[in-house]
Amino acid sequence: MIPPFDLTRQYAGLKEEIDAAIARVLARGRFILGEEVAAFEEEFAAACGVAHAVGVASGTDALYLALRACGIGPGDKVITVSHTAVATVAAVELAGARPVLVDVDPRRYTMDPAKVEERITPRTRAVLPVHLYGCPADLAPLLEIARRHGLFLIEDCAQAHGARYRGRPVGSWGDVAAFSFYPTKNLGAFGDGGAVVTNDPALAERVRLLREYGWAQRYVSHIRGTNSRLDELQAAVLRVKLRHLESWNERRRQIAALYAEYLTELAGQGLVLPGEPEDSWHVYHLYVVRHPRRDALQAFLRERGIGTLVHYPVPVHLQPAYADLGYPAGSLPVSETLAREVLSLPMYPELTDEEVRQVAEAVRTALMHIPFSGNGDEPH
Numbered sequence: 001m002i003p004p005f006d007l008t009r010q011y012a013g014l015k016e017e018i019d020a021a022i023a024r025v026l027a028r029g030r031f032i033l034g035e036e037v038a039a040f041e042e043e044f045a046a047a048c049g050v051a052h053a054v055g056v057a058s059g060t061d062a063l064y065l066a067l068r069a070c071g072i073g074p075g076d077k078v079i080t081v082s083h084t085a086v087a088t089v090a091a092v093e094l095a096g097a098r099p100v101l102v103d104v105d106p107r108r109y110t111m112d113p114a115k116v117e118e119r120i121t122p123r124t125r126a127v128l129p130v131h132l133y134g135c136p137a138d139l140a141p142l143l144e145i146a147r148r149h150g151l152f153l154i155e156d157c158a159q160a161h162g163a164r165y166r167g168r169p170v171g172s173w174g175d176v177a178a179f180s181f182y183p184t185k186n187l188g189a190f191g192d193g194g195a196v197v198t199n200d201p202a203l204a205e206r207v208r209l210l211r212e213y214g215w216a217q218r219y220v221s222h223i224r225g226t227n228s229r230l231d232e233l234q235a236a237v238l239r240v241k242l243r244h245l246e247s248w249n250e251r252r253r254q255i256a257a258l259y260a261e262y263l264t265e266l267a268g269q270g271l272v273l274p275g276e277p278e279d280s281w282h283v284y285h286l287y288v289v290r291h292p293r294r295d296a297l298q299a300f301l302r303e304r305g306i307g308t309l310v311h312y313p314v315p316v317h318l319q320p321a322y323a324d325l326g327y328p329a330g331s332l333p334v335s336e337t338l339a340r341e342v343l344s345l346p347m348y349p350e351l352t353d354e355e356v357r358q359v360a361e362a363v364r365t366a367l368m369h370i371p372f373s374g375n376g377d378e379p380h
């Protein structure tokens, strides 16, 4: 059995370091916004190449607080994508703004810069690309559009810790960026967690106020805030793991290269592998292949003990909760095709070369059994 992810392997490799970090926090007896959070914020900001990081309770909150720190709220519009975790769109609505959804680039699977400008109106306040699967969005044209129209560029980095675009880390390109430390992420806590990063001291300060009831001093709210704090235990764990992030990302890239070595020749049978854009350093949070008969491929692999996942089976604009956003089927065609075809193969740094070979072998066998006419129109 090869599961799609396995967090027990990571803990087994770091047990001593992590147990010591947890014991240190327990002995100190301070659990909220103490020295572990402060130290992690400094270390994470340095890793992202920015001046400030603010620890918060989740990636969703990081996006929500980033938007609010930019002053975005009711009456405002934010351009983002439908091919993403629903959290991206949920955060825009949590802030009170309206999401405007555009299609993704068929190569990177991230926001298509060519689709953005036509959706800008006087109410638009921000562009919110997602570095999906660990692949940086095409930030240069997005930044250029945002600057020309006076919009904020807010990066959703939840799946891309350590990824680089034109040699610079994601999260350092926009006005502000949001990270998630959900346990399965490239940098994951043992529970929920997130961070907002920025070079702008005023934005960072607003997020600090917002995450704790708007308090500038204890018990006195200067703005209306919320409770979205990162706790000391999570910060202590994240500090240990952050030291390994770069080598884990290198290993993810090795695994991606191994998959490519085994699977490239299956292109003639309809299998599309993820590409790494020349301008980017992809960190393969997920290794996502495409096939027109994805469901059959997934079922075949499941029977052979190989666990896969689909990120994501329904684009946000076609989910029941978001029907009233007003995007009918067919309105975002690339996103809709991806939702039908994507399949995430097992990908985590602790996978062995032998397991990667077994997964690839099973994919090869599966494709011999799954008829594919080459026109991409097979029933699903």
Ligand SMILES: Cc1ncc(COP(=O)(O)O)c(C=O)c1O
Residues within 6 Å of the ligand: 058, 059, 060, 061, 084, 085, 087, 088, 130, 132, 156, 158, 159, 180, 181, 182, 192, 193, 194
């Ligand atoms: C692209 C993206 N954005 C936002 C989030 C939200 O993060 P969280 O689950 O920590 O709230 C996630 C993770 O689920 C994500 O993958």
